Amino acid sequence: MIPLLEKAHFAPLTEMEQNILTYFENNLSSAVYMNLEELSRELYTSNATIVRFCKKLGLNGFNEFKYQLKKELSESNPMSLSSDDLLKQSLATFRDNIDSLNFRDLEDIKDLLISSRPLYIYGTGLSCTPARYLQNALTNLDRSCILIEFTDLLESVTYNIKDDAILFVITTHGDALRYMQIFENAKQHGTTVILITCEEESPLLPYSMYSIVTNDINRCYKNTDINSRIGILTVIQILIEMIAYELPGKP
Amino acid sequence: MVILNLDDTTIKNLSANELAVLRFIYDNILEVPDMSIHELAQRISYSTSTIIRFCKKLGFSGFSEFKYALRSEIQKTSLPEEFSRNILNSKIITDSLYTDIEATSHLLSEDLLNATFQYLNSDTPIYLWSPGGLTSVLIDYLEMLLFASGRQNVYKILTTKTANHIVRSLSQDSILFIISATGSYAPTIKLAKLANMNQVPVISITPYTNNTIAGLSTVSFRFFANQRENNGAEYTSRLPIFYTIYMIMKNYLKMKELRGSQ
Structure with a gap:
């Protein structure tokens, strides 16, 4: 229960003001985002009535009432963050991810990506987003490469892969075992493997010549993968920027 | 050097x-x-x-x-x-x-997010315009995240002709979602105008600069990035747009979880 609304029950309210209170109690999560006009229309009352209601609770006006309500709402449920907090927190996570990157490795990876060796980029499920993004951007930067979005196809490619090939694998999967055969094939053929993941303990790390581990968190919503991979996308963007720097005409 | x-x-x-x-x-x-x-x-x-x-x-x-x-x-x-x-x-x-x-991130206001959630929480069909190239990767990303978070009635449009055909006959009870990295791609502008004429609400993500699409949108998200191209092949960073989509979906899921626990 929200203390402010509880307190309101003890205030001497008119019938209309009582309606306002009831409305807030029943529609709390949406009502805190309404403006004064919307609310007065919804309640068939005047702005002045609502403001009077707020003043009876000892507040200066409607905005202060909303602010107080939002504050108490987030305090009453510590799991909930206001969207402002969520924005700040996400920005901090984004920064942390950048700060933890090893730029020496990224330089080496960039050099591999701009070499003329055959390049395969793999990502499936939501990881196909960073894979496609990289492949599209590289193409626009005059680097031809091959995008693979299916695990089976990747496996069949690795049976005949050349030793000068580069395999760029993006996976957040906890179940890395399904890639074991692929990574072993690549190793046998002497293929250079670059792994981008967010699994610190991934068993694929020892099989990869270069690996970047981001701070994305594997999350599910109703058993569906909902990991946004924003950390991985950031790494991809940094690589694209590094490659763009190598374009003729740049210092 | x-x-x-x-x-x-x-x-x-x-x-x-x-x-x-x-x-x-x-x-x-x-x-x-x-x-x-x-x-x-x-x-x-x-x-x-x-x-x-x-x-x-x-x-x-x-x-x-x-x-x-x-x-x-x-x-x-x-x-x-x-x-x-x-x-x-x-x-x-x-x-x-x-x-x-x-x-x-500073441009992502609570009001914008809530206006978007009003549409996401309804059953209103959402049409995603996928113009090809790098921007289509963003649309696919948005599509997957919408489905993964339980939103139904999401339809992707892949070609200009189909898009014009569909938007011309859309009812006002639908949403057109547009992403434009430049804000100046002619087919996308045309589509936004068409939707506007039919009073179909438009949610858009466009650059912070003055652009036609933003002006035609009901809900307009903006991002900062320098426009860049390599002899005609455009490679403007899409990361700020990815980030915007990520924040919309993160807030949306948060809101859904809160509702679920109430």
Whole structure:
């Protein structure tokens, strides 16, 4: 229960003001985002009535009432963050991810990506987003490469892969075992493997010549993968920027 | 490559504005020694005091001394020093990346998010316009995240002709979702106009600059990024747009979880 609304029950309210209170109690999560006009229309009352209601609770006006309500709402449920907090927190996570990157490795990876060796980029499920993004951007930067979005196809490619090939694998999967055969094939053929993941303990790390581990968190919503991979996308963007720097005409 | 007293510590001490000055100077290294401080300030839209502060941080008494050093370094045509060059590049890259994301994040207001959630929470069909190329990767990302978070009735449109056909006959009880990295792609503008004529609400993500699509949108998200292309092949960073989509979906899921627990 929200203390402010509880307190309101003890205030001497008119019938209309009582309606306002009831409305807030029943529609709390949406009502805190309404403006004064919307609310007065919804309640068939005047702005002045609502403001009077707020003043009876000892507040200066409607905005202060909303602010107080939002504050108490987030305090009453510590799991909930206001969207402002969520924005700040996400920005901090984004920064942390950048700060933890090893730029020496990224330089080496960039050099591999701009070499003329055959390049395969793999990502499936939501990881196909960073894979496609990289492949599209590289193409626009005059680097031809091959995008693979299916695990089976990747496996069949690795049976005949050349030793000068580069395999760029993006996976957040906890179940890395399904890639074991692929990574072993690549190793046998002497293929250079670059792994981008967010699994610190991934068993694929020892099989990869270069690996970047981001701070994305594997999350599910109703058993569906909902990991946004924003950390991985950031790494991809940094690589694209590094490659763009190598374009003729740049210092 | 001219080094100019740059080492890791000096670079780390530069503010985002000063880094932008540095970047401009490196991009135009042959022109800068012939510019006056006012010309430079005008070109980069920073004040002359920012430039002077920048020169001082690099250990020069002012802009003139800086120019002198720059000129003599250019004449020496010293060999590139890979290491400090790499530090500089990665610092410039990550700083401008972060600046773009931070600025984009500041534009994500609660009101915009809530206006979007009103549509996401309804059963109203959402049409996603996928114009091809890099922007289509964003649309696919949005589509997957919408489905994964339980939103149904999401339809992707893949070609201009189909899009015009569909939007022309859409009812007002539908939503058109548009992403434009440049804000100036003609087929996308045409589609936004068509939707507007039929009073179909448009949610868009477009650059922070003045653009037609944003003006036609019911809910308009904006992002910061420099427009770039390689002889016609455009590669403007999509990271700020990815970030916007990520924040919309993160807030949306948060809201759903809150509702579920109430």
